[in-house]
Amino acid sequence: MIRRESIRTVLRQGSVGSTTTVYGWVRTARVSSKVAFAAINDGSCFQNLQVVFDRDLFAHEQLAGLMTGACVRAEGTIVESPGREQTHELHATSLEIVGPVDDAYPLQKKRHSLEFLRTMPHLRPRTNTFASVFRVRHHLSLAIHRFFDEEGFYYVQPPLITSSDAEGAGETFQVTTLPLHDVPMKDGKVDFSQDFFRAPAFMSVSAQLEAEPLALALGKVYTFGPTFRADPSDTRTHCAEFWMIEPEMAFFDLEDNMALIERFMRYCANYLMEHCADEIDFFERFYEKELKERYRMIQENEFGRITYREAMKLLTESGRSFDTVPKWGEDFSSEHQRYLAGDVFGKPVFITDFAATVKPFYMRLNDDMETVAGVDLFAPVVGELVGGSQREERLDVLERRASEQRLDMEIYGWFMELRRWGSAPHSGFGLGFERLLMYLTGMENIRDVLPFPRTSGRMF
Numbered sequence: 530m531i532r533r534e535s536i537r538t539v540l541r542q543g544s545v546g547s548t549t550t551v552y553g554w555v556r557t558a559r560v561s562s563k564v565a566f567a568a569i570n571d572g573s574c575f576q577n578l579q580v581v582f583d584r585d586l587f588a589h590e591q592l593a594g595l596m597t598g599a600c601v602r603a604e605g606t607i608v609e610s611p612g613r614e615q616t617h618e619l620h621a622t623s624l625e626i627v628g629p630v631d632d633a634y635p636l637q638k639k640r641h642s643l644e645f646l647r648t649m650p651h652l653r654p655r656t657n658t659f660a661s662v663f664r665v666r667h668h669l670s671l672a673i674h675r676f677f678d679e680e681g682f683y684y685v686q687p688p689l690i691t692s693s694d695a696e697g698a699g700e701t702f703q704v705t706t707l708p709l710h711d712v713p714m715k716d717g718k719v720d721f722s723q724d725f726f727r728a729p730a731f732m733s734v735s736a737q738l739e740a741e742p743l744a745l746a747l748g749k750v751y752t753f754g755p756t757f758r759a760d761p762s763d764t765r766t767h768c769a770e771f772w773m774i775e776p777e778m779a780f781f782d783l784e785d786n787m788a789l790i791e792r793f794m795r796y797c798a799n800y801l802m803e804h805c806a807d808e809i810d811f812f813e814r815f816y817e818k819e820l821k822e823r824y825r826m827i828q829e830n831e832f833g834r835i836t837y838r839e840a841m842k843l844l845t846e847s848g849r850s851f852d853t854v855p856k857w858g859e860d861f862s863s864e865h866q867r868y869l870a871g872d873v874f875g876k877p878v879f880i881t882d883f884a885a886t887v888k889p890f891y892m893r894l895n896d897d898m899e900t901v902a903g904v905d906l907f908a909p910v911v912g913e914l915v916g917g918s919q920r921e922e923r924l925d926v927l928e929r930r931a932s933e934q935r936l937d938m939e940i941y942g943w944f945m946e947l948r949r950w951g952s953a954p955h956s957g958f959g960l961g962f963e964r965l966l967m968y969l970t971g972m973e974n975i976r977d978v979l980p981f982p983r984t985s986g987r988m989f
Contacts (some may be wrong), residue, residue, distance in 0.1 A: 537573035543607040543617045550604045558595035567595045575807035579618040600628030661808040672800035682749040687736035700760045701731040732757035744777035751776035761985045765974040770983040777957035783902045783919040786956040798827040817971025826876045833878030858886045866912035877908045890930040892918040911968045917958025924948035
């Protein structure tokens, strides 16, 4: 068993005068005629631990291995630090270069561009930026599970392989065991009877359809897992593989749904302020100068609310020249979303009651017969964070809407049966985990909040 203490423990709980062993990677090092210093980090916290080496105790060859990126083991005595950056430091009595590096190590002591770091996702977690992102990602994941547990939800795990496209956009990855060099055909069509599932199968674009029957038995459920979209869009908010939070709630109407979203956002902001203060300070210093104001806005203010019709009027009468002209019956573009949330409201804003032509068949048709009880949450800078709705619980309306959108009723037959047998009012929403991370860290590209982003034309 390797005996060691984390740097987090040494800095926060270390006892002056005690001896300890730490492992970590060298961030910076300097050697003078009498003493050498190395700042090392093991990923357990934002701060580095300064290790001091007396030149009389260590051979030149040992200290020469203290190069940026090297993995080291140091043993020594914890002392109070005279510096302002840390409370404790380690005066070393032994040193081992566990994993040496050479001069070709690419992460030297300078600030690298995010574009450069995207070329090496295997190394970029060693930088302050990405180590901070992934620690926040961890704590935000915990906050999500704790919030829903405290709200009385059950965590359920939907399938990743499905036969349906919940979004109706057709942007799916197909799953098959058929030989692509010699696809079997029958009557001019692919013979899926020879495929593994005996039918077309796809990677899931949403867990909603599978979560609904669980909510109509357990009351309140949520899913939190990977989602796949074969969308070729090469923008800062699109990836082929990302994570989604998708709760579904029986006996919730649209107002209940929005109240839950607002509580969720506030809980996450409070949790990160408590557990990731160092990381938030770092992001505010280097990436988003008003990041704490963003948190304050979530914590202390009610979100804005406006209908789709009112939002369209604001856009058309704004005097702005948008790249995409706002038009009734069409969805909002990213620039529309950012304008409404950032310029008009200056905070997250709910958009409700969308034109029925914009939204999927499962959203509840309003009494005006032209809008649905859908809701999106737009946030400044990042645009759409949440998409949700009150679900259509009336069988005849749901069947008519599905028919209008030319859906295969054989695929959705089980979904219709939920409305035949024990139907109930219910609601839900989907929230992109990475977009929430972008909003709460100030990072501007989704590729920078995913450990190994998957985008069109690029696996690594």
